[in-house]
Amino acid sequence: xxxxxxxxxxxxxxxxxxxxxxxxxxxxxxxxxxxxxxxxxxxxxxxxxxxxxxxxxxxxxxxxxxxxxxxxxxxxxxxxxxxxxxxxxxxxxxxxxxxxxxxxxxxxxxxxxxxxxxxxxxxxxxxxxxxxxxxxxxxxxxxxxxxxxxxxxxxxxxxxxxxxxxxxxxxxxxxxxxxxxxxxxxxxxxxxxxxxxxxxxxxxxxxxxxxxxxxxxxxxxxxxxxxxxxxxxxxxxxxxxxxxxxxxxxxxxxxxxxxxxxxxxxxxxxxxxxxxxxxxxxxxxxxxxxxxxxxxxxxxxxxxxxxxxxxxxxxxxxxxxxxxxxxxxxxxxxxxxxxxxxxxxxxxxxxxxxxxxxxxxxxxxxxxxxxxxxxxxxxxxxxxxxxxxxxxxxxxxxxxxxxxxxxxxxxxxxxxxxxxxxxxxxxxxxxxxxxxxxxxxxxxxxxxxxxxxxxxxxxxxxxxxxxxxxxxxxxxxxxxxxxxxxxxxxxxxxxxxxxxxxxxxxxxxxxxxxxxxxxxxxxxxxxxxxxxxxxxxxxxxxxxxxxx
Numbered sequence: 417x418x419x420x421x422x423x424x425x426x427x428x429x430x431x432x433x434x435x436x437x438x439x440x441x442x443x444x445x446x447x448x449x450x451x452x453x454x455x456x457x458x459x460x461x462x463x464x465x466x467x468x469x470x471x472x473x474x475x476x477x478x479x480x481x482x483x484x485x486x487x488x489x490x491x492x493x494x495x496x497x498x499x500x501x502x503x504x505x506x507x508x509x510x511x512x513x514x515x516x517x518x519x520x521x522x523x524x525x526x527x528x529x530x531x532x533x534x535x536x537x538x539x540x541x542x543x544x545x546x547x548x549x550x551x552x553x554x555x556x557x558x559x560x561x562x563x564x565x566x567x568x569x570x571x572x573x574x575x576x577x578x579x580x581x582x583x584x585x586x587x588x589x590x591x592x593x594x595x596x597x598x599x600x601x602x603x604x605x606x607x608x609x610x611x612x613x614x615x616x617x618x619x620x621x622x623x624x625x626x627x628x629x630x631x632x633x634x635x636x637x638x639x640x641x642x643x644x645x646x647x648x649x650x651x652x653x654x655x656x657x658x659x660x661x662x663x664x665x666x667x668x669x670x671x672x673x674x675x676x677x678x679x680x681x682x683x684x685x686x687x688x689x690x691x692x693x694x695x696x697x698x699x700x701x702x703x704x705x706x707x708x709x710x711x712x713x714x715x716x717x718x719x720x721x722x723x724x725x726x727x728x729x730x731x732x733x734x735x736x737x738x739x740x741x742x743x744x745x746x747x748x749x750x751x752x753x754x755x756x757x758x759x760x761x762x763x764x765x766x767x768x769x770x771x772x773x774x775x776x777x778x779x780x781x782x783x784x785x786x787x788x789x790x791x792x793x794x795x796x797x798x799x800x801x802x803x804x805x806x807x808x809x810x811x812x813x814x815x816x817x818x819x820x821x822x823x824x825x826x827x828x829x830x831x832x833x834x835x836x837x838x839x840x841x842x843x844x845x846x847x848x849x850x851x852x853x854x855x856x857x858x859x860x861x862x863x864x865x866x867x868x869x870x871x872x873x874x875x876x877x878x879x880x881x882x883x884x885x886x887x888x889x890x891x892x893x894x895x896x897x898x899x900x901x902x903x904x905x906x907x908x909x910x911x912x913x914x915x916x917x918x919x920x921x922x923x924x925x926x927x928x929x930x931x932x933x934x935x936x937x938x939x940x941x942x943x944x945x946x947x948x949x950x951x952x953x954x955x956x957x958x959x960x961x962x963x964x
Contacts, residue, residue: 427556435552437545438498444474446539450531456524462501462516465564466619468637469512471526472502478522485515486620487563494519503557504550505587507533507715511637513557513564513589536716543716551712554587561589565632568593568603569614572787572859574773575626576614581773582629584783585680585704586723588636629679629724638723648672650954651739651749653727654890656683657940658930659755660710661947662954666753667717669955674747675719676739678726682707683757684887684931685940687779688801689808693830694941703940704781722747727756730897732923751954754894754906754921754928755947758887763796767854775860776881780805788813788880794863796851797884798825803833805882810842813880819846819865851881889932898922905934919950925957 427435439447453476456462462473465485475495482493482501495501501516507529527535536543557564565583569576571594583590593600595611607623609615616624618635627635650666652659655677667673680686688703697706711721726742736750760778762768768776777784780795785808793813795806798820810816818837824847825834837843846865852873853864863881866873889904899907899922906912911934912922919927929946931938936946 427559431552431555434548435556436493436495436499437549438496439474439500439542439545440498443539443542443545444476444498444525446542447474447525447527447531447535450535451525451527453523453525456518456522458518458520460518462518462524463512465513465515466511466621468509469502469506469529471528472500472506472532473516474525474527475499475501476523476525478518478520478524480516480518480522482514482516484563500546500549502532502550504547504554504712504715505636505638507550508720509637513636533718537718547712547716551709554589557589558587561591563620564588565590565619565636566593566603566617567591567614568600568609568617569595569611570858572774573613574771574859577773579614579616579627579629579632581779581783582632582680582724585682585686586633586638587708588632633724638721647736647748647750648674649749649958650674650751650753651676651737651747652753652755653739654683654755654757654930654932655681655707655711655721655723656755656757656930656943657685657707657710658757658943658947659683659753660707660714661944662753662755662929662950663714663719663721663947664710664717665948665951666954667714667719669951671951671954671958673714673719674749675714675721676725676727676741676747677721677723678742679724681711681721681723684760684801685943687781688804688940689780689782689785690804691940692804693832702781706940728893730894730926732925737925750925750958752926753947753950753954754926754932755930755943756890756932758931759890760883760887761885763851763883763885765851765854771854771856771860771881774858775856775879776854776883778883780808780882780884784880784882785809785812790814791879792817792877793880793882794819794851794865794876794878795882795884796820797886798822798828799884799886800830800833802882802884803829803837805884806843807833807836807840809880809882810840813842816843817846817876818843819849819851821848821850821868823847854881887931891932898926901934903934905936906932907934911935917953917956919946919953920957927953 463469479496610625616627649671650673652662652675655675663675685703686707690700692700727739729740731738737752739747792815793809794817795802796819806816806818848868851863852866855862862877891904899912906928909916909918927950929950930943
């Protein structure tokens, strides 16, 4: 398969090779018993953008073109003998992003979704090729997207950035256009946009004005329509590192597994620009990349994700448990793992909500770093997430200021990060200080910074403040259902009741992992460890002793 990029977009040779690898003769032969062969002619569509895909096609003879029908200058690809056509989202029922049609007569092997998933689960060589190729294809689409989702509005305003953040973390290919620009005005005229304050153009076919995250997800067919009539083995609430790890290990043990996430897969970990102390990644890895790889791995074993869906209640019933979702749907399962994590702590500042995503951010990734260009950025917090954010942002902002209320970082941050911050001339630490006010009209323009030792308050110009001051457990919906500690974290083990396993809550069959568990270590590696180990307890609860 050959891929031609758009002008200005660069795809590395390694990524291109991984995305467009062809199946070997042996791999195709392994798929034949799972599918059907049929002849095709020029102009026949193998799938169309926006439609559900029931069959994954392998080209046995002939060639096809893969293209973005919503932009004539968009994606252009050519597939020939041995090419497996498809996208990672289609494995879970997501609608096709691009279209594919034959350009020559030929013959195709069609394999249904269940057949392909069976092959992925049982033939390692097929799993390696399919999963790596599909994952890389989505990476290519994220880099070069032009016509699938266009967000039009004030580029720096909170409403557009909310959608931009959701689409980025949900891996929905998209682009943002300033409504006041020449292109923006052309789109306003052509589609009759209101841009009050943001419009979303879906595949150049429909318009959503001021859409919610759920509306965007529905438009692209994310796995929202999970069948809730049949009881599954395991429901996992939360798709941070702990929840994803539990999904990987649960699904690999043969448990039918559904993961519910109310924002985007990855949780708070996905907002970390660079994790350097996670084993196996000596050069570091972004939290988003780490959790995305975990999600793909879970999908490989058959786990399904419902995003963005929020759990609002949990109850025990005959045969297991029922988890009610925010749209009224009810998931039934034999066991539940709570990995719902924590929610960002917010400073008690006037107009804070007004400036969120418009100068005040709770993550420091490539997405947010664009707003640091030409300004001094302020990071509030003394933990590792704050230190990682400061190091990352120092490559983008003119200068980075770290603000902490305490006297030093010694008791809250890893030593390697402290030494890096102290030796970086682009970073200044303000100990014993705090932000007491936010200043601006449409977006943040300045802050008021108080030195608590002297009482002096100084106004400092900035367009980017990053709040990294910890989080509170996301357990308000579990009060009266499970035993919680005084801070709202879920009690497990002997603290929850006699005879409980390490991760089991006061309700047998309900387990908790990650940051939401009382006494847990707030580290990505610890959450991943919890998620992998808890499946032994889950399996023992459901079936007796777990397998090695």
